[in-house]
Amino acid sequence: MSLKERMSGNEAVAYAMKQINPDVMPAFPITPSTELPQNVANYIANGEMTTEFIPVESEHSAMSAAIGAEAAGARTMTATSSAGLAFMWEMLYVAASSRLPIVMAVVNRALTGPLNINCEHSDSMGARDSGWIQIYAENNQEAYDNFLQAYRIAEHKKVMTPVMICQDGFIVSHGVENITLLEDEKVKNFVGEYNPEHSLLKDTMAVGPYATSPYGMEAKRAQAEGVNQAKDVILEVAKEFGEISGRNYGLYEGYCLEDADYVIVAIGSACGTTKDAIDELRKEGKKVGLLKVRVFRPFPAEELTDALKNAKAIAIMDRAESYSSQGGPLAAELSAALFAAKSKAEVKKIVYGLNGRDYRVEDAKDVFAALEDIAENGNKNPFEYTYIGLRE
Amino acid sequence: MSLTAKNINENTKWQDLTLGLQVYEPATSRDFMTGEWRVSTPVLDMEKCKQCLLCVAYCPDSSIPVKDGKRLDFDLNHCKGCGICVEACPFEAITMKEGK
């Protein structure tokens, strides 16, 4: 019997952490992810977890300690947001290239500046090329479920790559909502024990050696293979998770997508708001739909373009500005994939929700109206991207 | 696929590399004679040497073997000719000569 509860996104992920009870957690607090190490520390103090908590002096140290612990063969986790993630940057690459399956809870918050603590995807999107797998959640339930699936993906022999489990700062992390939890025993059996093939405590070995140019390129190609293989593994793990939870996950989620002429593609909590807009517009007979990207790394280019093959007009929405003059990273990568797939759909690139700017049902409806317009009249400015709710 | 460092070389395909380039054996330096990079070589004058062993502590490449509390002549397999031992020696017992 599963357990009905109400929890914030942070509480939900901390609960998943408790149920998995990894060996080591080095962490440094930062809003809005502070509750994660805080709750874990409480669980440990109350004797509900046996994780070794390492209070470090910075996020750079948190990731460094995570790398050391994971290389020693310990199942390791950490959590951070925004500037904390930025401060880990150097070590993110070391973790990924050393093929250490660390799991990190990222609570998405804007990078400075302007100085702002609210939701944006600029932090994890900035780390999109660090070699980590990235999985995003729409709500607290998905953040919890994704975290439970993370170690199975990261530690899979074919993958051996660290994973970020991302949720929207404040909107999900601090919003209390209904959630269905799994029993401890079920989680324990599903996640299983971590038995790395090699580890510093077990073997005589060296981690992270210098590679001269005759080796480095092959090393990076071999590293990429772990991420490439993750696509199948994510689906396998999701299928097994569906069997124990009744909740099904893929690389993406389609909502009213199959027959939709006009599609919003987005990541995170905005997708729930978009679903409400879709329900209202469908009642008016509008063929609108949503493609929610769950997995951003590896980027499921074939699957996403296939899911969009019937769309006439597509709005690709980023909660991050990449100052590329081409919109955000999702827009850039999905546009490129649509071109490769020889899509004839009109594409509208949109940046929204920066620095926690609210995204409302009305905003989604406006986007669908704009899609209808470009499907009919063509996109007069295909190189331009637009903002939602910008005063101009 | 061989996992020993000796069998990984500049012809190895990416598929045959170890996970994260991890090395699964100790003392792989024995297979790589980095002393070959040396352009100048330390020379010990046994007459001046007082066996204080300061040079042993300073040598970054473990190229000064010690036996029964006394240093022996240089093991040049890994000596890169940095000359730190020359500076460390209080008795001017070590000098550098050009070449190997």
Next chain:
Amino acid sequence: MERQLTEIRWHGRGGQGAKTAALLLADVAFAIGKHVQGFPEYGPERMGAPITAYDRISNSEIRVHSNIYEPDFVVVVDDTLLHTVDVTKGLKKDGAILINTEKSKEEILPLLKGYEGEVYTINAKDVSMRTLGKYFPNTPLLAAVVKVSGLMSEETFLREMEKSLRHKFRKKLDVLDGNMKALKLALKEVA
């Protein structure tokens, strides 16, 4: 009026517990089987700065993740906010506003910019001092908002609160008693 979805906006000042009150309301609604969403909107994170918190309470799954612009109910935790914050903005006419104040309703009405819906006041300080001997405005406010919104019957509310408070204060049963008294008195006093 039975609503499928009830949306409530809270106005308070940092440190006064408006967020906590919003979460308490979500808790008690969850306890009777509702789908809930309780969340704060963070501005400057400083004690005394105006803050907003929200509740959505629904009979079906809640997917929307935006703030609430047209609430059914507004709760004002600190009446000094009436001078600086447009508390009735977007508030539905068939809804109501509940204000925690020591002032009379007559003194409050002119500050509400001609809001046409129902106006309720509660002196949470007085209720709290009389029952708990200390100023904890959340408990009386929670009772008042439940009554004003009609989210559940008074009996259901008191039963659920006793259950949760009994768990929370299982080592301090006198505190439980004071809190239950505060809830009951607030249900009577709100008008």
